[in-house]
Structures are given as C-alpha cells and as structure tokens.
Amino acid sequence: MDMYREDVLDHYENPRNQGELTGKDVKTARDSNASCGDMVQFYIRIAKSSDRSPKSAQGSELIIAEVKWKGIGCAITTAAASKLSEYLQGSSLKDIEKMSEEEIMQKGIGFEVNPGRMKCLTLPVKVVKKVFTHTPKI
Amino acid sequence: MFNPTVIKNDFPILKRVVNGKKLVYLDSGATSQKPSQVIYAEKEYYEQNNANVHRGAHTLGDEATRMLAESRQTVANFIGAKEQEIIFVRNTTEAINLVSYAWGLDNLKTGDIVLTTVMEHHANLVPWQEVSRRTGAKLELVGITEDGLLDLDDYAKKLFLKPKIVCIVHVSNALGIINSVKEMTKMAHKAGALVLVDGAQAVPHMKVDIKEIGCDFYAFSGHKMLGPMGIGVLWGKKEILESMSPFLTGGGMINEVYPDHSTWAELPEKFEAGTPNVAGVVGLASAINYLEKLGMENVRAHDKQMIEYAIDQLSKVTNLAILGTSDENKRSGSVSFEYQGVHAHDVATILDSEGVAVRSGHHCTMPLHKALGITASVRASFNVYTTKEDIDALILALKKVKTVFGK
Numbered sequence: 097m098d099m100y101r102e103d104v105l106d107h108y109e110n111p112r113n114q115g116e117l118t119g120k121d122v123k124t125a126r127d128s129n130a131s132c133g134d135m136v137q138f139y140i141r142i143a144k145s146s147d148r149s150p151k152s153a154q155g156s157e158l159i160i161a162e163v164k165w166k167g168i169g170c171a172i173t174t175a176a177a178s179k180l181s182e183y184l185q186g187s188s189l190k191d192i193e194k195m196s197e198e199e200i201m202q203k204g205i206g207f208e209v210n211p212g213r214m215k216c217l218t219l220p221v222k223v224v225k226k227v228f229t230h231t232p233k234i
Numbered sequence: 235m236f237n238p239t240v241i242k243n244d245f246p247i248l249k250r251v252v253n254g255k256k257l258v259y260l261d262s263g264a265t266s267q268k269p270s271q272v273i274y275a276e277k278e279y280y281e282q283n284n285a286n287v288h289r290g291a292h293t294l295g296d297e298a299t300r301m302l303a304e305s306r307q308t309v310a311n312f313i314g315a316k317e318q319e320i321i322f323v324r325n326t327t328e329a330i331n332l333v334s335y336a337w338g339l340d341n342l343k344t345g346d347i348v349l350t351t352v353m354e355h356h357a358n359l360v361p362w363q364e365v366s367r368r369t370g371a372k373l374e375l376v377g378i379t380e381d382g383l384l385d386l387d388d389y390a391k392k393l394f395l396k397p398k399i400v401c402i403v404h405v406s407n408a409l410g411i412i413n414s415v416k417e418m419t420k421m422a423h424k425a426g427a428l429v430l431v432d433g434a435q436a437v438p439h440m441k442v443d444i445k446e447i448g449c450d451f452y453a454f455s456g457h458k459m460l461g462p463m464g465i466g467v468l469w470g471k472k473e474i475l476e477s478m479s480p481f482l483t484g485g486g487m488i489n490e491v492y493p494d495h496s497t498w499a500e501l502p503e504k505f506e507a508g509t510p511n512v513a514g515v516v517g518l519a520s521a522i523n524y525l526e527k528l529g530m531e532n533v534r535a536h537d538k539q540m541i542e543y544a545i546d547q548l549s550k551v552t553n554l555a556i557l558g559t560s561d562e563n564k565r566s567g568s569v570s571f572e573y574q575g576v577h578a579h580d581v582a583t584i585l586d587s588e589g590v591a592v593r594s595g596h597h598c599t600m601p602l603h604k605a606l607g608i609t610a611s612v613r614a615s616f617n618v619y620t621t622k623e624d625i626d627a628l629i630l631a632l633k634k635v636k637t638v639f640g641k
Contacts, residue, residue: 099583100580100584100638100639105638105639131595131596132578132579132594132595132596132609132610133595133596133600133603133609133610134577134609134610168609169577170577170578170579170580170610171576171577171580171639172579172580210583210586212583212586213579213583216579
C-alpha cells in the first residue's frame, strides 16, 4: 500500500509532539470526523521570535513557538497530525495564516491518500485552521 | 437448492474487478447488490409502462397504476400486512421520520417519555431527539449487556416510566444482534406504549410477520433486500395511521382541496404526497419475488451458516476481537470486529486493496460504540450471494494488515 509509507507508519507508531499546553498565550481547537468519531485537538503557543528561532527571518515577528496535539485517530490522521506539528513548530505565524488548507496539506503533511481517506488527512489541517481563526493578540 | 455460488451469477456487479482483484463484497449491510431480475424490472417499467399514476386517462397511466397496486400487494403479503397499511417512502429513515413527525408532534407533550435503545441506528434515535426537543418529551435509552445484547432488566425498569412509544431495532446494524421484538412489544403494550420496530436489517435475512411481532409500526428499506435505492416501506396499524395527520402534503394525498383547507385521501395515499417512485416499487416487488423464490427459511439458514463460519474463521486471527455474542441463533447479517492496535479505517483500506469491501467506522451508531468503549469497528456483512470463499478472502486479506502494521 502506497499510503502506508515507512515514514507514515513511523509517525503513526511514534507520534511527535503529543500532549497538551496551558497558559494565556496558548490557543487551542478541536474537531472530529463524523464518519468515524476520530478526534484531534491542537495546542499552539505563539510568541515573539528571538534571534535563536531557526525559521524567522525578521527579529520581531510572531512565531509558533510550541505545538502539542492529542487525539484518537487512524494511522493517517495520527501521522498527519504528527507531521503537521513538526512543520508548524518555529514557523512564522503570518506565513501559516496565509496558507490555504491545500498548501498546509502539501507542505506540512506531504503524503497522499486515496480519495476515500481524504477526511482523515484533512482533519488535523482543519483543526489548525480553526486555531488561527481565534489567534490571540499579543 | 440454495447455492450461493449459483445465486452470485444473478448479480452482474459481483463480476467486477477492484484494485486488480476480484471484488469480494462484504458490505451488504450498508446496501445489498441487485440481481439482474430487479435491474430488468426497473428498466422494463421505464421502457414499456412509464406514466404518472392515477391521473392519466390513458393506457400507460392505467398500467403504471396497476403495477403500483400489485407491487403494494406483494409487499403486504411478504410481511403479512393489509395492502392499505403499506406506505411507500424513500427508506427506513424517512419511514421513522414520518412516524416521529406525523404521530409524535400531535401525541407527545412536555414530560412524556419516548423510549429507545443505545443500540439504535441514528435513524431511530435522531428523529426522536428532534421530536422530543420540539414537544418537550423526554428521551430515555435502554442499555446493553457485556455480550452486546439489549439489557432487558433495564428495559423492564424503564417501562415503569410509562413511555408513550417504544422504538427498537429488530436486528442491530452494528452488532448483528437479533432483538426479541415480540416479547419486547408485549411488555411495551402492557405498559401502554406504542411500538415502532426498525426492520432495515431484519427483512433482508428472515421471515418477518408483523402480526406475529404484534408491533404498531414497522419500517424497512428496499435497497438492503436486493431492491433498488430510494424505496422504503412504513407499515402501520390501520387505525393508528387513520388517526394521524399527514406527514407531507400536496398532490396525490388529498380528497378535496378548497382555497383555505383540504381533506385527505384514504390510506395509503394520505401518506404518499407527490408522484410516487413507481419504478422503485416495481423493483422492490421484483426483489421480494426473487427472495421468495429462494425461500426465506433458506435465506435465513444460509445467513446463519455465513455468521457461524465467519465467527469461526475470525476467531483464529490474532489481535482481533469480535463484537457481540458468538451465538449465530441470536445474530443475523453481519459480524463486526475490532482489530486491536489498528484503526478500523486502516483495516478497511488495506482490505480494499485486496478487493475486499467492508464497512469501517461507527456504522451510524455512535452511542452504541461509546457504550462498547470503542471509537470504530470493521463490519463484514452478508447476503444471499455471500460464499465461504468470500469469507476466506477476508481472512487472507487480514493477513496483509499484519504485514503492513506488524500487529
């Protein structure tokens, strides 16, 4: 099965950045997939970038400083959320906000699935989009 | 003689190839495939007889009207009902909505109890949630035992709440469990409640006699019993149907129309507003003829054989837990399981790559899955064309899950 590539299975078996975040600077959102009951929740801490931040070009822009997520999901949803969490970490908030769902999927998840499984792949993306529609003003 | 291998030849779609593999269709619980006889009956209707019913003073109109009436008689005979008690709807969901709105809105009030079960398909739960919200009635659910059977002690207890109506599934679509609807109806009637039975998963596999059950409403779909999609049946007791207001109004269901009010047609037309799905009805009657030719006793015997064989073979697969009782006498139509450590959707995708079609997810029974403590399951479901070889193909394909996930 092409869908179940080695890296996908690795992210499924060893999901990165699982957990929760708390605090005033943390925004969170959750959603579930009506056809299977799978649920994903993302926690994102936004901060002003420091010079040590690897992905920030300008000194004072807002970046995604920390990402955690939790959920119940299939291999596709789990691997997608895990890969996405790695991609988001350290990214410029502006850049991510500008991206469409398709772009986030391509750049942040980077693997493809059968049409029947698209909902598994898009669930974490939708949740992340939802987080940013309520971004806190810092 | 009942031979599923020979029966298979009547179903053109089962010759299909999927992902380079011969299709093994184990998703009949979602919808059954259709034999050539049914497909031909619909085609023949459109090629030879199509006209709107009742209204045309011409030959085709008469033919269509006669075919609708004859098909209604076929459906009535099949479940032991009277012809005017057979209401054609789109599907089971619409049949239950008809009762929840047309009976519920007029007969439920604040504080009344509607009793259903945690095992229901969303079709027999959500309409009751909605009508309860509108009327102020309270919805109560009967729980399940560890074996996945309805908890009859809990049922007896909840009947003390004096529900106005009890809504139960005859055969669970997610667990394949057969509920003792006859006894449950008796108990409900003693408590003064009406009884609606959701028969969508029962009618395809066993002889259903509504008089024997004794219930007040019985709902089922054509498409799960070898018939076309878009045609379903609500059966209801004549006196109750007559006392009810119409569900949908408009053409076809009226007696006389004045500028400011109207009077209703007799049963069954009172509940069939608009142009009926005559082709669907004709196809459904053809499916019933097909099933009766096979004999419903033989259909049920084969159903039990498939369940027994599937449970037997699936029990040998490691990391796999079968949901519900393993007694085939208490089951019909399907076997659901949880593949431990691998999500149901992933299992289904891998099976599909081997040509094996199953259902994965919560099968429109979210409260039931929650009660079982799982998020999703895999369901293999059967019909008259299912063979032991199909189940063998499922078992073989499950080995690939182990290869991919190492579990």
